[in-house]
Amino acid sequence: MQSCKFFGYLARAAPGVRPQLTNHYNMALTYYKTEDQVLLAVDCIIFGFDEEELKLVLVKRSMEPERGKWSLIGGFMKKDEDLDQAAARVLETLTGLSDIYMEQLYAYSKVDRDPGQRTVSVAYFALIDVASHQFEGVQLETAQWFPLSQAPHLIFDHNAMVEKAVARLRRRAMTMPIGFELLPEKFTMRQLQALYESILDKKLDKRNFINKFKSLDVLIRLDEKDMTVARKGAYLYRFDKEKYDRKVEEGFSFKL
Amino acid sequence: MQSCKFFGYLARAAPGVRPQLTNHYNMALTYYKTEDQVLLAVDCIIFGFDEEELKLVLVKRSMEPERGKWSLIGGFMKKDEDLDQAAARVLETLTGLSDIYMEQLYAYSKVDRDPGQRTVSVAYFALIDVASHQFEGVQLETAQWFPLSQAPHLIFDHNAMVEKAVARLRRRAMTMPIGFELLPEKFTMRQLQALYESILDKKLDKRNFINKFKSLDVLIRLDEKDMTVARKGAYLYRFDKEKYDRKVEEGFSFKL
DNA sequence: CCGGTTAAGTGTGAAAAACACACGATCAAT
């Protein structure tokens, strides 16, 4: 945006001081040096859907102490990357998955949240379709899908992170037709409804649901049918990303 | 929650390693040492309302270079405080205001967002009633209220922060009767409506607005009238925090 | 090949919420 933004924080901290051009750099160094630095972690709440229910990935700690304790996957942000990149890297490193929908959730910063060292953690949540994104790699010997309702106690403040992520996912689901990230490319209405039911944790009426979605006009009904699911077979649908994006720009609302 | 959470990140980073109980601490130190630390800043978007329109506080940088550039108020988080505390401290230091509604907004982390040094900034937004919270102190020689629509270009990514804060405020206003923070304790319906109109940036119908709020049942009409505002005088209302909190727990929705 | 079984697809009417809309009341100032 601007060219020289060097004294942003300096200006605020010492508004009376008027440094000369000759020593900007030193002053900044001096100033910054007095400030504390902290470790910045990212933790990922990875939601998945597998035709039945909403799940999340947890990793089991395999060593003492705390053997048997579960945790979100996480890692530290490096100096040469931003938080989004760190979250994507952590996800890829630990699951082999890339190009996944991720969204920043909240920064957790309680002083004693990590007894090891002062760490601030920024939680991210990710959405993936379980079936079409099988994990690869040994890292995940310890990782496991948990049905949301059966998630165990987690270390640190990870349970709070999960709760907040669920709340966010729920709000997203109710206000915009998110959730396609959680389904395969082609899906049936039944699957979509099951997804919404498990996100919102309540039963929805079949007809009202389909009507609502039809009126949103972001689905394309294909000529194919999924014959495995019923004698009669169920139409497959595809998400119309273009129409969706156009509607997002127009700022459409959506209520379930 | 649990007692010994020490190896949370270690476990994830090196799942194959199984440290002995005797050297937990050293291993953790070694591990943590290899990770980068960064400066963590907080920047505050301070919204205010003064009977007419929505404003925000900006501080003018008074020294070269960048003289005349505006910025949000901000500062760095210290090791012995969390982000909420840091935000409250920054707000109090620079404006003398304490006990103000604040909410974490988003963490900004682009590598080059602050050319001075690698800094991640967590934005907070605050809501205050301009009239009953006059600034004190010299610090604010450089601070100034700006009507939202007339806010200037800001340093770094501060404009993006403001945009996001406005979006959040708008969503809040539409889904829960927030905004009482922005009004004096007693207020007229007209003021409340003017506030909502300036948050949502559109005209609302007087009768529908009052009906909507009446049906929410979180306002108490006082016997007093504000006679300055019209010949006839306008009823004063008070926010019923108890009822409101009860409703929030029941998870009420609200749409404007 | 025919009847039985299973899940899919489909539309309407009632209730609730949202919206548009206009005029009389009050009091101060002149």
Place this chain on the structure above:
DNA sequence: ATTGATCGTGTGTTTTTCACACTTAACCGG
């Protein structure tokens, strides 16, 4: 006493939401 400014109020219309039950297609087994 008249004027002017602004407050306060209620109803009818439209839109959205919700509840609800039967027919259809295809496979399966006898």
